[in-house]
Amino acid sequence: MSEPALLEVRDLDVHFPVRRPGLLRSPLTLRAVDQVSFDVRPGEVLGVVGESGCGKSTLSRALLRLIPVTAGSVRLRGVELTTLEKAALRPLRRSMQMIFQDPLASLDPRMTVGEIIAEPLKALLPRMDRAERQQRVLRMMQQVGLLPAQINRYPHEFSGGQAQRIGIARALVVAPELVVCDEPVSALDVSIKSQVINLLLDLRAEHGLTYIFVAHDLATVRHIADRVMVLYMGRVMEITDRDALYARPLHPYTRLLLSAVPIPDPTLARQRRAAPAREELPSPLALPSGCAFRTRCPLADARCVAERPILREIDGRYVACHHAEAAGA
Amino acid sequence: MAAEALLEVRNLSVCFDTGDGPVYAVNGLDLEVRRGEVLGMVGESGSGKSQSWLAVMGLLAKNGRAEGSARLGGEEILNLPQRALRRLRGDRMAMIFQDPMTAMNPFLTVGRQMTEVLECHRGLSRREARARCVAALESVHIGDAARRLSMYPHEFSGGMRQRVMIATALLTEPQLLICDEPTTALDVTVQAQILALLDELRQRYRTAIVLITHDLGVIAQLADRVTVMYAGRQVEQAEVHTLYGAYRHPYTEGLLRSVPRLDQPRSERLATIPGRPPDLARRPAGCPFEPRCAYVTEICRQRMPPLVSLGDAHLRACHYDGALGRAEIGA
Numbered sequence: 001m002s003e004p005a006l007l008e009v010r011d012l013d014v015h016f017p018v019r020r021p022g023l024l025r026s027p028l029t030l031r032a033v034d035q036v037s038f039d040v041r042p043g044e045v046l047g048v049v050g051e052s053g054c055g056k057s058t059l060s061r062a063l064l065r066l067i068p069v070t071a072g073s074v075r076l077r078g079v080e081l082t083t084l085e086k087a088a089l090r091p092l093r094r095s096m097q098m099i100f101q102d103p104l105a106s107l108d109p110r111m112t113v114g115e116i117i118a119e120p121l122k123a124l125l126p127r128m129d130r131a132e133r134q135q136r137v138l139r140m141m142q143q144v145g146l147l148p149a150q151i152n153r154y155p156h157e158f159s160g161g162q163a164q165r166i167g168i169a170r171a172l173v174v175a176p177e178l179v180v181c182d183e184p185v186s187a188l189d190v191s192i193k194s195q196v197i198n199l200l201l202d203l204r205a206e207h208g209l210t211y212i213f214v215a216h217d218l219a220t221v222r223h224i225a226d227r228v229m230v231l232y233m234g235r236v237m238e239i240t241d242r243d244a245l246y247a248r249p250l251h252p253y254t255r256l257l258l259s260a261v262p263i264p265d266p267t268l269a270r271q272r273r274a275a276p277a278r279e280e281l282p283s284p285l286a287l288p289s290g291c292a293f294r295t296r297c298p299l300a301d302a303r304c305v306a307e308r309p310i311l312r313e314i315d316g317r318y319v320a321c322h323h324a325e326a327a328g329a
Numbered sequence: 330m331a332a333e334a335l336l337e338v339r340n341l342s343v344c345f346d347t348g349d350g351p352v353y354a355v356n357g358l359d360l361e362v363r364r365g366e367v368l369g370m371v372g373e374s375g376s377g378k379s380q381s382w383l384a385v386m387g388l389l390a391k392n393g394r395a396e397g398s399a400r401l402g403g404e405e406i407l408n409l410p411q412r413a414l415r416r417l418r419g420d421r422m423a424m425i426f427q428d429p430m431t432a433m434n435p436f437l438t439v440g441r442q443m444t445e446v447l448e449c450h451r452g453l454s455r456r457e458a459r460a461r462c463v464a465a466l467e468s469v470h471i472g473d474a475a476r477r478l479s480m481y482p483h484e485f486s487g488g489m490r491q492r493v494m495i496a497t498a499l500l501t502e503p504q505l506l507i508c509d510e511p512t513t514a515l516d517v518t519v520q521a522q523i524l525a526l527l528d529e530l531r532q533r534y535r536t537a538i539v540l541i542t543h544d545l546g547v548i549a550q551l552a553d554r555v556t557v558m559y560a561g562r563q564v565e566q567a568e569v570h571t572l573y574g575a576y577r578h579p580y581t582e583g584l585l586r587s588v589p590r591l592d593q594p595r596s597e598r599l600a601t602i603p604g605r606p607p608d609l610a611r612r613p614a615g616c617p618f619e620p621r622c623a624y625v626t627e628i629c630r631q632r633m634p635p636l637v638s639l640g641d642a643h644l645r646a647c648h649y650d651g652a653l654g655r656a657e658i659g660a
Contacts, residue, residue: 051516052487159606160374189373190543191602191621194587198598216516223589223599246591260517262524262546263592264585266569269550281486 005039006178006210007063012036012072014055014062014234018285028285032058034234036072037311040178045204045211047225047242049218049257053284055234056214060180063212064096065089076178094124097171101183103163107155107170114151117141117169124174140169143206144199161192165199172203180212185220197224218261222246230254233284233292240317250319253293291322299323334361335504335537336385341397341407343380343389343561352609354380356561358397359636362505365535367527369552369569371542371584375606377561378541382507386424387414401505420450423498427510429490433482439493440478446500465496469526488519492526499530507539512547524550545588549573554642557581560607560617563636567643578645579622582653616648624649 014033020026032055040046048056061067063074065081074081076095084092097120100106107116117137121128128136138148144165155163164184171179181200185193201224204211215221221228228245230237230253238251249255263269282288282295291309294300303322311320343355355377362368372378384395387409399407406417418424426432434442443465444458453461459478466474469492482490491511498506508527512520528551531538540552548555549569556566557578565578576582583602604621613619619629628648636646 051518161605189606190545190584191373191587192606194589194599194601195603197589198601201598217589218517219589219591222591222595256518258591260521261591262517262520262544262550264545264549264573264588264590265592266549266552266573268592269546 003041006042006077007040007212008073008075009039009063010037010073010075012059012062012074013070014058014067015070030284031234031287032284033062036231036234036236038229038236038239040210040212042177043208043210044226045213045224047221047228048212048214048231049216049221049228050231051216051257051281053233053281054231056216056231057182058234059231060098060182060212060214063180064093064098066098090124094174095177097174097176097179099164099167099171099179099181099184102187103160103167104155104158106167107163109155112152112154113141113146113158113166116155116166117173120170120174136173137169140173143172143203144169145195159192160188161196164188164196168196168199168203172207172209175207176209178210178212180214182214183216184213186215186217193220200224218246218257230257233282233287235292236311236318236320237293238317238319238321239311240319244317250314250317250324251321252297252299252323256296291320299326333364335364335402336362337398337400338381338385339398339400341381341384341395341399343377343384344394344396345390346392346394347610349610353612354393354561354609355384358563360556360563360566362537362539364504364537365531366553367531367538367540367551369540369542369548369555370558371545371548371555372558373543373606375560375609376558378558379509381558382424382509382539382541386418386422386507387411388424416450419446419498419503420501421503422505422507423501423503424507424509425491425494425498425511427513429487429494430482432494433490435482438479438481439485443478443493443497443500446497450501461500462496465500466493468499468530469493469496471496486519487515488523491515491519491523495523495526495530499534499536502534503536505537505539507541509541510543511540513542513544520547527551545573545585546590557584561609562617562633562646563644564618564647565643565645566636568641571641571643575643577639577643577653578647579624579649579653580618583621616646622649623655624651624653 012033016030016032017027018030020028036059050056062069069082076092114137117140118133121133121136141148146165185196188196203209213224222242225242227241229239230251232253237253249258288295289305290307291304294304309320309322311318314324338358338360341355341358345352345354358381370378383389385399389395395407398405401421440462443462444455447453447458447461462478463474466477471477471492512523527538530536542548552569555569555572557564559580565576565581586600587602589599602621607617615630615632616634619625626648634646634648636644638644
């Protein structure tokens with residue numbers, strides 16, 4: 001990690017109080033993001049994977065301060081974001097943008113495509129004149145594969161794939177450095193998904209973008225990411241370079257996830273055995289002691305019950321598991 | 330076609346009356362489902378894969394119409410009166426959906442919803458029905474079944490809810506189970522378990538399963554035969570190994586090549602199918618896939634290719650006769 005990081009996240013906590021029925025019972029704490037630390041290097045794509053409820057969407061929103069952070073630090077080019085006032089945060093919004101999962105739900109149905117893409121320019125670069133704004137919008141539309149003639153259309157006139165192109169244009173029009181993509185292709189059809197993935201890769205190359213790419217689909221993440229972070233119950237299980245992670249996952253949870261990805265080859269698919277892990281996830285309100293994954297882990301022993309594993313380096317990879325050496329063997 | 334057909338669908342069309350005129354969701358579907366087999370039905374949104382089976386089940390939306398024929402064990406069931414359909418559904422055929430939460434009543438315990446099926450269809454007493462439901466939950470590997478019957482749907486995880494749906498669907502031992510994207514809303518780890526469960530049940534009860542999904546990985550794991558749908562039409566049908574290994578339709582090729590997959594080396598760019606999904610309100614004279622096809626010729630614009638046999642139970646609807654392998658990379 002010699003290169004200075006674009007984004008540094010240290011010991012990040014995002015907790016939600018959960019009220020319990022009953023007048024005098026104190027609320028429980030849901031640790032949606034629990035002691036998460038990682039770096040994002042300039043120009044890389046960091047994939048973030050995990051099952052539903054692992055905290056990946058909460059994390060992406062917290063990074064952009066769309067939801068409050070409980071504790072910890074998020075620094076963009078050395079500037080601490082968690083303690084900034086709203087007004088001071090605004091110029092930084094230009095540097096960090098987000099693309100959402102459901103393209104239609106994240107676009108205002110009463111605004112035209114042109115207005116939607118111009119909106120962040122108006123908000124973040126208010127002194128830009130109308131003509132230039134229009135120019136930027138048109139250029140952005142062309143870059144994401146929308147036609148200039150579509151500028152006065154409304155979102156509902158577009159298919160899911162086209163609507164996602166609008167969402168991408170809206171995020172990129174202010175020329176951000178870092179784009180957090182939260183399941184950007186999960187809602188799209190197979191034939192459209194690959195178009196949008198290729199578009200994201202092209203735009204990254206053209207504009208020198210850095211992505212945090214959040215997804216549950218490990219095959220898609222392998223395609224787009226340079227490094228991958230695996231989350232479980234709000235905690236980091238493993239952060240590793242893509243090729244190493246997919247070739248030799250060190251964390252038992254990563255192995256479980258990979259073994260469950262269906263393979264579109266009937267011969268291979270039938271040779272594999274179904275994932276043996278227990279289905280029941282622990283309640284996020286009552287996590288197991290020690291390692292959060294131990295209740296589903298085939299390697300769990302007394303140490304995993306007693307002691308929470310820290311994220312430690314093994315051969316240039318970061319793994320939070322007492323048995324990482326055994327698991328990777 | 331040695332094995333006995335349980336369900337025969339002939340020339341099934343589904344049309345919806347909309348403000349913009351009629352929209353044809355399914356055009357001339359022809360297929361059989363055999364006892365004990367898993368028929369995979371793969372396609373993207375708007376391909377007609379779900380509407381075909383909602384029509385067979387008599388569950389189309391109010392503005393939908395079905396034409397053609399569907400025979401279950403030789404008996405015509407398409408467009409039967411609601412009463413007869415209600416007897417058939419949950420008795421000889423059942424359907425489960427992507428989101429079990431929307432298919433369950435949130436105000437009733439799981440036990441109440443399950444026993445109701447047996448009280449209505451089998452005339453069992455509450456107590457007998459309860460015992461059968463406990464056994465059914467155990468057969469889908471839900472532990473502590475008796476206690477679970479008094480729980481409400483929201484108290485179950487997504488995977489457990491889908492198990493409950495499957496158990497409920499199987500209470501009356503239907504001959505045909507239609508599963509519409511049964512694992513799409515689930516995590517991969519849970520998906521693997523539900524697929525294993527479906528496989529186990531079809532072996533144990535010889536239930537025929539129709540597996541509707543957009544996911545080629547799911548189909549590869551479970552289906553014996555596969556039908557590929559595009560714009561309301563069957564474009565290819567074959568035994569599963571033939572379809573994945575020796576497909577003959579350009580759309581099948583495009584689908585298989587554009588999926589990122591872990592069993593192959595990573596490529597810098599994904600192959601894509603250029604263009605957009607078809608607009609069902611327009612009914613082109615030619616092949617609906619023609620605007621996106623890499624092998625298009627003049628005749629494709631003029632005439633819809635018929636579904637013809639290539640031998641060995643392999644069917645396809647395409648005018649192009651040459652070799653495939655030209656799917657676009659990185660459009």
